Amino acid sequence: MDEIQIASLLKSSELFPIPQGLKLSYGTAGFRGDAKLLESTVYRVGILSALRSLKLGSSTIGLMITASHNKVSDNGIKVSDPSGGMLSQEWEPFADQIANAASPQELVSLIRAFVEKEEIKIGGDKGAEVWLGRDTRPSGESLLRAAEIGVDSVLGSVAVDIGILTTPQLHWMVRAKNKGLKATEKDYFENLSTSFRCLVNLIPISGNNKFEISKLLVDGANGVGGQKIEELRASLSNLDLEIRNTGRDGGVLNEGVGADFVQKEKVVPLGFGLKDVGMRCASLDGDADRLVYFYVPSDSTSDVKVELLDGDKILSLFALFIKEQLNVLDDGNEGKQSRLGVVQTAYANGASTDYLKQLGLDVVFAKTGVKHLHEKAAEFDIGIYFEANGHGTILFSESCLSWLVTKQKDLTAIGQGGSEEHKAVSRLVAVSNLINQAVGDALSGVLLVEVILQHIGWSIQKWNELYKDLPSRQIKVEVPDRTAVVTTSQETEALRPLGIQDAINSEIKKYSRGRAFIRPSGTEDVVRVYAEASTQEAADSLANSVAQLVKSFLGSS
Numbered sequence: 001m002d003e004i005q006i007a008s009l010l011k012s013s014e015l016f017p018i019p020q021g022l023k024l025s026y027g028t029a030g031f032r033g034d035a036k037l038l039e040s041t042v043y044r045v046g047i048l049s050a051l052r053s054l055k056l057g058s059s060t061i062g063l064m065i066t067a068s069h070n071k072v073s074d075n076g077i078k079v080s081d082p083s084g085g086m087l088s089q090e091w092e093p094f095a096d097q098i099a100n101a102a103s104p105q106e107l108v109s110l111i112r113a114f115v116e117k118e119e120i121k122i123g124g125d126k127g128a129e130v131w132l133g134r135d136t137r138p139s140g141e142s143l144l145r146a147a148e149i150g151v152d153s154v155l156g157s158v159a160v161d162i163g164i165l166t167t168p169q170l171h172w173m174v175r176a177k178n179k180g181l182k183a184t185e186k187d188y189f190e191n192l193s194t195s196f197r198c199l200v201n202l203i204p205i206s207g208n209n210k211f212e213i214s215k216l217l218v219d220g221a222n223g224v225g226g227q228k229i230e231e232l233r234a235s236l237s238n239l240d241l242e243i244r245n246t247g248r249d250g251g252v253l254n255e256g257v258g259a260d261f262v263q264k265e266k267v268v269p270l271g272f273g274l275k276d277v278g279m280r281c282a283s284l285d286g287d288a289d290r291l292v293y294f295y296v297p298s299d300s301t302s303d304v305k306v307e308l309l310d311g312d313k314i315l316s317l318f319a320l321f322i323k324e325q326l327n328v329l330d331d332g333n334e335g336k337q338s339r340l341g342v343v344q345t346a347y348a349n350g351a352s353t354d355y356l357k358q359l360g361l362d363v364v365f366a367k368t369g370v371k372h373l374h375e376k377a378a379e380f381d382i383g384i385y386f387e388a389n390g391h392g393t394i395l396f397s398e399s400c401l402s403w404l405v406t407k408q409k410d411l412t413a414i415g416q417g418g419s420e421e422h423k424a425v426s427r428l429v430a431v432s433n434l435i436n437q438a439v440g441d442a443l444s445g446v447l448l449v450e451v452i453l454q455h456i457g458w459s460i461q462k463w464n465e466l467y468k469d470l471p472s473r474q475i476k477v478e479v480p481d482r483t484a485v486v487t488t489s490q491e492t493e494a495l496r497p498l499g500i501q502d503a504i505n506s507e508i509k510k511y512s513r514g515r516a517f518i519r520p521s522g523t524e525d526v527v528r529v530y531a532e533a534s535t536q537e538a539a540d541s542l543a544n545s546v547a548q549l550v551k552s553f554l555g556s557s
C-alpha cells in the first residue's frame with residue numbers, strides 16, 4: 001500500500017470514530033446493532049468490500065444495509081460475494097478485526113497487513129466495484145453514504161447506489177452482473193413474471209383443475225418487501241394479491257407484523273384477524289428474504305391464533321413438486337435420477353424431517369444461518385434448503401441445469417415438444433429461473449408456492465395436512481456470557497459447559513417424542529433453547545426445564 005492510499009484511509013477514517021465500548025461480530029448474518037452506533041462499522045465494511053472486489057479481479061461486490069426483522073431503530077450491513085452468495089467465511093475474521101479497530105492508525109495497520117497477506121493490488125488498471133442497496137429504514141441513507149466513503153477511500157474504486165431494495169434483489173442483481181446478464185431491478189421483475197407465467201402455462205388442464213384462484217393476503221411487514229410485491233403485482237396475471245402492511249399506512253417496520261413475528265409468536269400480524277378466517281395468508285420479513293404462510297382456523301376462538309405453515313412446510317411442498325417432475329423424467333431413463341437433496345437445521349420440526357425421509361429424500365443438517373445451508377445444498381444436483389423461520393431456496397447445479405436445457409431442446413427436436421417429459425423438464429427449467437439462486441427470496445418463494453398450489457389444486461388447508469407439526473417451543477435465555485456454550489458441529493449437543501448435556505438428556509428422557517437443544521445465538525446476546533414433544537404442554541415444560549439448566553450452569557444476567 002503506498003503513501004497516498006494510506007493517507008486516503010487515515011483521512012476518511014477520521015470522519016467515523018468508533019463509538020466507545022462498541023464490540024461487534026460478523027455473526028450469523030453480518031453486523032447488526034443500534035443504527036446510531038453503526039456509521040464506523042458500515043464505513044469499514046465499505047473498505048472491506050472494495051478490497052474483496054480487487055481480490056476477485058474487480059468483480060462486483062454487493063453491500064446490503066438492513067437489519068432484517070429487527071426493530072426499526074436497528075440497522076446492519078452484510079456483504080454479497082460475486083456469486084450472489086454470502087461473503088466467504090474466510091474473510092469474516094478480518095471483518096471482525098477492522099470493525100472493532102480502536103483508532104484510525106490501528107485500522108490502517110490491520111488493512112495494510114491484510115492487503116499484503118492476500119496480495120491485493122490497489123491502483124491497478126481496473127478498480128473495485130461495489131453495489132450498495134438498503135431497505136426502508138430511515139437510517140439507511142446516511143449509512144449508505146458512510147459505506148460509499150469507505151469504498152471511495154480505496155483508490156480507484158467505484159460505489160454504485162442501486163437504491164431501496166429487498167436483500168434478495170441485491171444478491172440477485174450482483175450475481176446477474178457478474179455473470180454478464182441483464183442485472184437491473186426491472187430485469188429482476190421481468191425474470192420473475194416471465195418464469196411464473198411459464199409455470200402457469202404448464203399447469204395440466206385435465207384432472208383436478210376446477211381450482212379457482214383465490215385471493216392471497218400478504219403481510220408486507222411494513223417494509224421493503226410489501227412495497228416491492230406491489231410493484232411485482234402489476235406484471236402478474238393468474239394471481240390475486242391483497243397486500244397489507246406496506247408501510248404506507250402508518251405501520252411501523254416489524255412491529256407486530258412480519259414473518260419472524262408470526263413464526264415465533266404463532267399469532268396473526270396486525271391488520272389480520274377473524275375477518276380472514278380460512279384465507280390463504282403470507283408474511284414476509286423486514287428485508288423480504290423470509291416467507292411463512294398462515295391461516296386463521298375456522299374453529300378459532302381467539303382472534304389471534306394461526307395455523308402456521310413455516311419454512312419446513314414450504315420446503316416440503318417444493319420437494320414434492322420437484323420430485324414429481326423428476327419422476328416423470330426418470331421413467332424410461334434407466335432409473336437415472338438427478339440427486340435431489342434437502343437441507344435443514346436443528347430447528348426443523350421433527351415431523352417435517354420424518355415426512356421428507358418418507359418421500360425418500362436425502363435429508364442433511366447444517367448449522368443455523370443460511371451461509372451454512374447454502375453450502376450443503378450446493379452439493380446436490382438439485383438442493384432445497386430452508387430454515388424453519390422461512391429463509392430458503394432451491395439450488396440447481398450448473399451440470400444439472402445444462403442437462404435439463406439440453407433435454408428440453410432434444411425433445412423439441414424429435415417432435416416431443418408436447419410430451420409429459422417435455423413439460424416436466426420445462427417446469428424444472430422455469431423453477432430454476434423463478435427461484436432466486438443466490439439467497440432465499442420471499443417474492444420468488446410466494447410465486448412458486450402459489451403456482452404449485454394451482455398446479456396440484458390444493459387449498460392452504462390441504463397443504464397444511466402434509467404432516468402435523470410436533471408441538472415446539474423456543475425460549476431465549478439471557479446469560480452473562482453466551483460464548484460459554486459450545487456445541488457440536490450439528491448444534492444438537494452442548495460440549496460446554498461440562499455436564500450440561502447429560503442434564504439436558506435426563507430431562508428429554510421424561511417426555512414422549514422429546515427433543516431439545518441449546519446454542520448461543522449469532523445475532524442476539526442470548527442462549528436459545530429449542531424443545532419439541534408430543535403435546536404443547538410437554539414442549540413448554542421441557543423448554544422451561546432446559547432454560548432453568550442454562551441459568552443454573554451459566555448464571556442469569
Ligand SMILES: CC(=O)N[C@H]1[C@@H](OP(=O)(O)O)O[C@H](CO)[C@@H](O)[C@@H]1O
Nearest residue numbers: 028029369370387389521522523524
Ligand atoms: C432460531 C433462528 O430463527 N435463528 C435465526 C437467527 O440466527 P441466530 O444465530 O439464532 O440468532 O437469525 C439468522 C439471521 O437472520 C437466521 O439465519 C437464523 O435462522
Ligand SMILES: [Mg+2]
Nearest residue numbers: 068285287289
Ligand atoms: Mg431477513
